[in-house]
Amino acid sequence: MRESSSTSYHVFLSFRGEDTRTNFTSHLVMALQQKCVNVFIDDKLERGEQISESLFRSIEGALISIVILSENYASSSWCLDELVKIIECKKSKDQKVLPIFYYVDPSTIRKQTETFGEALAKHQAEFKTKIQIWREALTTAANLSGWHLRPRYGRNEADFIQDIVKQVLWNYDVFLSFRGEDTRSNFTNHLELALRQKGVNVFIDDKLNRGEQISDSLFRSIEGAMISIVIFSENYVSSS
Template sequence: MAYSSSSSSFNITPPPPLFPKISVENYDVFLSFRGEDTRYSFTSHLHAALSRLKVRTYIDYELERGDEISPALIKAIEEAKVSVVVLSQNYASSRWCLDELVKIMECKRTKGQIVVPIFYHIEPTHVRHQTGSYANAFACHDRRFMATDPNKVLRWRLALSEVANLSGWDCLVTRMESELVERIAIDVLQKLDSINNGGIESRIATYKQMAQAKLEKCLRTGNLNDMEDLTETLQQLANLKLDKALRTDDDKDWEELDVTNQRILQLKQQKLIRSGNPKALEDYTATQHQIAQINAERENRRRGIYRGI
C-alpha cells in the first residue's frame, strides 16, 4: 500500500545539524600582519585601540593555516572599508600575508577600498624594492615557486611595491609607540567617517564616551596624569564640536562647544593650582585666549561677519 506524505499522521522533525551555522559579522577594518612579529605587541595594541573607538576590526588569531587563505579571510577583506597592513621585518616571508596583500590591493582597485600601510621597524624602500629582509624572503619564494608558478611571485612583488607607494605610517619616525597606535586608530576612524554619512556625529559620540570613562577614572584616582589624559580627550572633543558648530552655525552646537571648553579651562586651572608649573600657567593662558577667539567668532557670525578662527 502506498502512503502519500500529505496523509501521513506522523510529523517528523529533522535532527539539528551537528555543526550549527555561525553568523559572520561584517567588519569595517581588516588587519593584515605577520603573527610572529607583532601579534602580541603592536598589532594587539592597535586592535585594542580600534576596539575602544568602536571600530569593528577583523583580526586573524589562527596560528596555523592551510596552503591558501580561507574563504572567511577573503570575505573579510572584500567587505572591509579599510585595510590596515602592518609591514614588519618578516611580513614578506609569509605567503599567507602576501596572498592577503594581493587581495587587499585588488579590492583597492576594484572596490575603492582604503589601504593604510604601517612600516613597523622596516624601511619603506625595503618594502618597495624587496631589499633587506624582504630580499631574503623572496630568495626563498623564488626557489619554491619560480619553476611552478612564477606569476604568484610576481603578483607578490607588485603588491608590495604598490602598497609601499601609498601614504602611511612609519614607526621609525614616531618615538612613542603608544602615541602612534592612538594616532593611527583615530586616523582610521576618521577615514571610516569620511565614507559613512554623519561621520562627525559618530566621532563626537565616541569621544563623549571616552571622556566619560576617563572622567570616572580621574575621580577614582585623583591622579594628575589621569587629569591630563581627560583634558586631552576633551580637547579632541572640543575640536570636533567646533568643526560642527562652524558648519551648522546652530546656537545649540555653539553652546555645547562652550560647555566643553569651560570644562577644559577648569581642568587646566586645577592643574595650575596643583603643579604651580610655569608651563601650566602658559597653557592655561593660551586656552583662555583660544576660547575668547571662538566666542568672538560666534559673535561675529551672529552679525553676519565671517572672519574665521
C-alpha cells in the same frame, strides 16, 4: 581560524604574527575596539594552511585594511596573498589601505631588498607563479602614504597607535541625510558646523542635483559611516 557569519568589518588587519602579535598588533586592536571599531584579525591560521574564501570575503567586506609591514612579513606566503587581495580591493572597490612600516624602510619593501628580497628568493621554488604579483603588491603598498615607525624617532608606539585610531575614525564618523530645501540653510548647517567643531568627520551630500542618480561612491559613504543621522522634515519623502 576564527570566522564570522558576517563579512562586514570596519577594519581588516594584516600582520606577521611572530613580529607583532604580542605587542604592537594587540595594542592596536585593543585601541580600535575601545572606540567600537569592528576589527577582523586573523590570528588562527596555522603555518602551511591555505587562506579560505571566507577570509577573502572579510577583506572584501572591510571598509579599511591596515597592513603592518614588519621585518618578516614577506616570509609568510599567506600574508602576501592577503596583501594581493587587499590591493585588488583598493583598485576595484576603492578600499582605503593604510600601511604601517614597522621598523622597516619603505624603500626596502619597494625594492625588495634585505629580508624582503631574501624571503621572496626562498619562495621562488614553491610559489614561482605568484612571485611577480607578490612583488607588485609589495611595491604598491610601499608607495602608499602611511606610518613609519623607526628607532630613535622620538615617539613611542602608543603615540603612533593613537594617530592610527584617529585616522581610522576620521574615515567614517557621520553620514547626514536631509531634505535640502527644508533644513540646509538653518538646522542642518548648524548641526554640521557643531559636529565639525568637535572634530567629527561629516559626510553631507549637498551637490546632488534634482533628477540625478545617487552614485556608488555615495552608497559606500553610507556603508562606511559609523553613524547615520536622518533629519525627517516636512518634505523629506518628496525626494526620491
